[in-house]
Amino acid sequence: MTQYLLAIQQPDDPTDPEPQRPDDETLARIMRDVEQVRTDMRDAGVWVFSGGLAAAASATVVRTRGDEVLLTDGPYAEGKEHIGGLTILDCADLDEALHWAGRLSRAIHPLPVEVRPFQ
Amino acid sequence: MSTAEVFAAEYGRCVATLTRLLGDIDLAEEAVADAFAVAVEHWAGGVPPNPGGWIVTTARRRAIDRIRRERAREPKEGDAVRLLDDTGPDEDHGPIEDDRLRMLFTCCHPALAAPARVALTLRLLGGLEVPAIARAFLTAEPTIAQRIVRAKVKIRDARIPYRVPRAADLPDRLASVLAVIYLISTEGHTGTTDPTRPDLAAEALRLARLVADLMPDEPEALGLLALLLLTEARRPARVADDGSLVRLDDQDRSAWDAAMIAEGHELVRRCLRRDRPGRYQLQAAINAVHTDAARAQDTDWTQILALYDQLAVLDPGPVVALNRAVALAEVHGPAAGLAVVDTLDAPRYHLLDAVRADLLDRLGRHDEAGAARAEALGKTDNPAERALLRDAGRRPRHVRKSSRGL
Structure with a gap:
């Protein structure tokens, strides 16, 4: 078995603490659909962990330079998209992981899902 | 049959079988290369009756020896254990479990970049060397080599499975396999620089036949085989003695390969009876109409x-x-x-x-x-x-x- 990271890529403006969100009704439907996929993942015995992340603007980057630990406000990667949520699955192979990523992408349409194996 | 002919005919099958036995494409390629090197020495007096089987057996023994040596140096658990405990290759596969078909689906996996699928298929199933693939697609050799290496690393790290996909995924995945074969064939008939590359056309035909034989209920697989047969059948009339191309109108139709055309027409009729048309079946049908005309003006x-x-x-x-x-x-x-x-x-x-x-x-x-x-x-x-x-x-x-x- 191999563990896979399913990372939801979410467009946002890292300087905006309140990134644009879909309207409440759409959001409620998305949450319900995502919860259903999660339940199905659990029932299939592949689910390890999942969760949604706060806005990328809430991130802090930590790095060591010399003896000093430096903190920087904001996400590490610059760009218009950041990980908005993640799921970790334990699957037999990539095809199984891609099947669940497909289910998830339908639930969060039109956001893309990046699938990446753990070492 | 020469060793080179055995290589052309059996390389893909041998690498595919060894990949199943060893669980690793690189190990499989190495083992098969070793076995062909041994074959060159041993077959001086003549090629054995089942050369493919000979290569697989030799490659497997070589791989086991190599793994034993490495384990003696550095004992560790791993895939090799499975190989050593395996008492013999299990020959009892249904037709759909053909190793080359598994390899084809793995090489053409949609999680790989499209150019990598083509290069990998030609390398692993066709046994083509990197320079030949690079020439065919007007691409630098290091680029092709890198594409192949990266694709193999992804297959291993992301665990792209080595099997024919389950029924629910089959239509999409088969479409990807057929597209790769079609692309190889196209390059074989009107190459980017060479007028024709018979080696690529022959490889495409071989792969199309393999898929059609093993998946006879897929009309598009039959359609692609028919299309490639009807195209290949005209090759003898397509190029003049001076190397120039001859238009369909001007071709000497008696030079067309009648057996290939007959087989292509029979496949098109089988597709028509299925009545599930697709792009390859329709292209094959168009080519069937062309090849049905005794003279161009009868089309x-x-x-x-x-x-x-x-x-x-x-x-x-x-x-x-x-x-x-x-x-x-x-x-x-x-x-x-x-x-x-x-x-x-x-x-x-x-x-x-x-x-x-x-x-x-x-x-x-x-x-x-x-x-x-x-x-x-x-x-x-x-x-x-x-x-x-x-x-x-x-x-x-x-x-x-x-x-x-x-």
Whole structure:
């Protein structure tokens, strides 16, 4: 078995603490659909962990330079998209992981899902 | 049979089987290369009756020896344990479990970049060396080599499975496999630089036959095989002694391979009975109509136009639209064809200008035809196609009948 990271890529403006969100009704439907996929993942015995992340603007980057630990406000990667949520699955192979990523992408349409194996 | 012939015929099957036994493509390739090196020494007196089996057995023994040596040096658990405990290759597979079919689905996995799928398929199933693949696709050798390496690393790290996909995934995955085979075949018939690459065309035909044999209930697999047979059948008449291309109209039809055409026609009839048309089946049917005509002027263009109408629904791209316009010109006259051609938007497609030129010639608009032909010449590097265009300029006449019509 191999563990896979399913990372939801979410467009946002890292300087905006309140990134644009879909309207409440759409959001409620998305949450319900995502919860259903999660339940199905659990029932299939592949689910390890999942969760949604706060806005990328809430991130802090930590790095060591010399003896000093430096903190920087904001996400590490610059760009218009950041990980908005993640799921970790334990699957037999990539095809199984891609099947669940497909289910998830339908639930969060039109956001893309990046699938990446753990070492 | 020479060792080289055995290599061409058996390399893909041997690597595919060893990949199943060893669980690793690189180990499998190494083991098969070792075994062929041994074969060169051992087969001086003659090739054994089952050379493929000999290679697999030898490769497997070599791989086990190598793994034993490595384990003695550095004992560790791993895939090798499975290999050593395996008492023998399990031969009892259903037809669908053919190792080459697994390998084909793995090489053509949609999680791999499209150019990597083609390169990997030619390398692992066709046994083509990197320089041959690079020549075929006008790409630098290091680029091809890197594509293959990266694809193999991804197969291993992301655990792209080594099996025929389950039924629910099959339609999409089969489409990817057929697209790779079709691309190899296309390159084999009108290469980017070489007029023809018989080795690529033969490899595509071999792979298409494999898929059609192992998945006979998939009409598109049969359709692709039929299409490749009907294209390959015309190869002897397609290139003149001086290496120039011969138009379909001018080909000596007695030089066509009658057995291949008969097989292609039979496959098209099987597809028609299934009545689940797809793009390869329709292209095969179009080629069946062409090869059905004893002389060029006997061609049933009305039927070809009807088939292109169907194909255009499945494939709305400019290539099909252009070929449909050619058929339209044959049925309703060059002005009708030209009216359609002038609506197409494919600025880099040289055949569009070539077809325009021929239609303009037929309407007596020779100056405009000359300009269109010059446009076409600026867009293709294939020397044989260029020669054909220049020749058409000197000797205005009929249009090339389809993109696969040579």
